Amino acid sequence: MVTRSTIMDTNSFRAEHADALDTETRKLTDKRSKLLGESYRLFYRKPVHLVRGEGQYLWDAAGDKYLDAYNNVASIGHCHPAVIEAVYQQMKMLNTHTRYLHERILDYTEELLATTPDAIDRAMYMCTGSEANDLAIRVARAYSGGTGIIVSQEAYHGTSELTSGASPALGSGQPLAKTTRLVPPPDLYRVDAPDLGEWFADEIQKQIDDMSAHGIKFAGFLADSIFSSDGVLPNPPGFLKKAVDVVHANGGIFIADEVQPGFARTGDAFWGFARHGVVPDVVTTGKPMGNGIPVSGLLAKSHVLAAFSDDIPYFNTFGGNPVAMAAAQAVLKVIKEEGLQEHSRKTGALLLSELQKLMERHECIGDIRGAGLFIGFELVQDRESKTPDKTLALNLIEKLREHHVLTSVAGPYGNVLKLRPPLSFQPSDIDWLVGALDKSLYELGK
Numbered sequence: 001m002v003t004r005s006t007i008m009d010t011n012s013f014r015a016e017h018a019d020a021l022d023t024e025t026r027k028l029t030d031k032r033s034k035l036l037g038e039s040y041r042l043f044y045r046k047p048v049h050l051v052r053g054e055g056q057y058l059w060d061a062a063g064d065k066y067l068d069a070y071n072n073v074a075s076i077g078h079c080h081p082a083v084i085e086a087v088y089q090q091m092k093m094l095n096t097h098t099r100y101l102h103e104r105i106l107d108y109t110e111e112l113l114a115t116t117p118d119a120i121d122r123a124m125y126m127c128t129g130s131e132a133n134d135l136a137i138r139v140a141r142a143y144s145g146g147t148g149i150i151v152s153q154e155a156y157h158g159t160s161e162l163t164s165g166a167s168p169a170l171g172s173g174q175p176l177a178k179t180t181r182l183v184p185p186p187d188l189y190r191v192d193a194p195d196l197g198e199w200f201a202d203e204i205q206k207q208i209d210d211m212s213a214h215g216i217k218f219a220g221f222l223a224d225s226i227f228s229s230d231g232v233l234p235n236p237p238g239f240l241k242k243a244v245d246v247v248h249a250n251g252g253i254f255i256a257d258e259v260q261p262g263f264a265r266t267g268d269a270f271w272g273f274a275r276h277g278v279v280p281d282v283v284t285t286g287k288p289m290g291n292g293i294p295v296s297g298l299l300a301k302s303h304v305l306a307a308f309s310d311d312i313p314y315f316n317t318f319g320g321n322p323v324a325m326a327a328a329q330a331v332l333k334v335i336k337e338e339g340l341q342e343h344s345r346k347t348g349a350l351l352l353s354e355l356q357k358l359m360e361r362h363e364c365i366g367d368i369r370g371a372g373l374f375i376g377f378e379l380v381q382d383r384e385s386k387t388p389d390k391t392l393a394l395n396l397i398e399k400l401r402e403h404h405v406l407t408s409v410a411g412p413y414g415n416v417l418k419l420r421p422p423l424s425f426q427p428s429d430i431d432w433l434v435g436a437l438d439k440s441l442y443e444l445g446k
Helices: 015-020 023-036 081-093 103-113 129-144 196-213 241-249 272-276 302-309 322-337 340-360 390-402 427-443
Strands: 050-054 057-060 065-068 120-126 148-152 180-183 218-223 253-257 282-285 296-301 365-370 375-379 408-410 416-419
Touching: 015 023, 065 427, 081 322, 103 120, 103 296, 103 322, 120 129, 120 302, 129 218, 129 253, 129 282, 129 296, 129 302, 148 196, 180 196, 196 218, 196 241, 218 241, 241 253, 296 302, 322 340, 340 365, 340 375, 340 427, 375 390, 390 408, 390 416, 390 427
Parallel strands: 148 180, 148 218, 218 253, 253 282
Antiparallel strands: 050 057, 057 065, 120 296, 282 296, 365 375, 375 416, 408 416
16 A cells, blocks of 8 residues: 655655656656655655755756745755855864864854753754754653653654654654654644643643553653644744643653744744743754754753763764854854844744735635744635645645745645745745735636
8 A cells, every 4th residue: 555644745746747747857857766766755746956046046957036935944045155155164174073172063052052041051963853853852761761752743853763753744654653642733723722722731641641551651742833744833822831831740851843943933032932931851953053054953951961961972973063063153143143033023924914915815725824934824625614625735836836936735634835935035025925826826716
């Protein structure tokens, strides 16, 4: 039986699309399949062949310009000159592992920890978000003495053995660990509860109780605080606090996966978790940290990390190398000097307002929600039933591609467009994005 995963297969090129491709694109897709195998996925029924990027824009091999409304890897903009220069200068001098003394890793750590609550006072470095979350799960287990990890129903936290076992978004072909438990997403649009925070905390407690009933000791709750893979669920701010209180009351730790909501993305705060008034025990970071240079990190309360680090040596050959740290320092400096957190807040609010106006013209739009430059655009068959319209969502992103706007879908039903452009996205780009959505929906008869 062929299995389909939510985040990997929902918006992807498949063999049945090959006959519709032009000759050159077909050659590339065939060669890619032959050389790289079948696990990889390409976006779109007609894949995009990109060759250049600058800020929030991308160009394909034919010279056509696109608006990137999805990419948080190049968080401060594609090919940012400050990152290029920092990496170039450091690469000319030295790049090696962390078993030698070097100032960059120490200077960057001081700068990064200055953005977190005082209780978070230690840092460790890796190359990918998967590695950071893998280590976070190990820390949770060392600290709690348990093994059970709770994640949301459509969570994605990585591709290692530990993290894929706690990433239901990878689909039915990827089994979850027996010690993993799922909670339904805290979806303000769909959950009928007088207090979303209390409802979500109760769901956490139910899964902790289920673990106990099966002889599994609870270790921690791992969550992306904007629940991006669950469909972008940012509101109301503060709803996560009661759930974190339940986690602590049951002897576990809260791991905030900040790969997507961190580094000024939400506008309201530098870190996504800060919107909820909570202090995580462990924070993990990844892609946006180096603007495309492979670097990730784990930040933690010292007493929590000590349960692992006092007994187990940890070494990651390229984690925290001088070139990666140079890139990370440049990103942090740009965020501060260009005021990107405030920019994200203001520009995101403008974008959200313009998107909401589309609801007056298109009944298929069920909900639009977001924080800063991170917005969920939900499509439904009708607003009364809120029945998800996955087919429309997939057709819409293909239409947007024709209008040279790139994005993708999220959520358990695959019906939410995840609008998450680089932080270089400007108010002047709003007309392109909103106009393309408007035109595309009309062209689809919606």
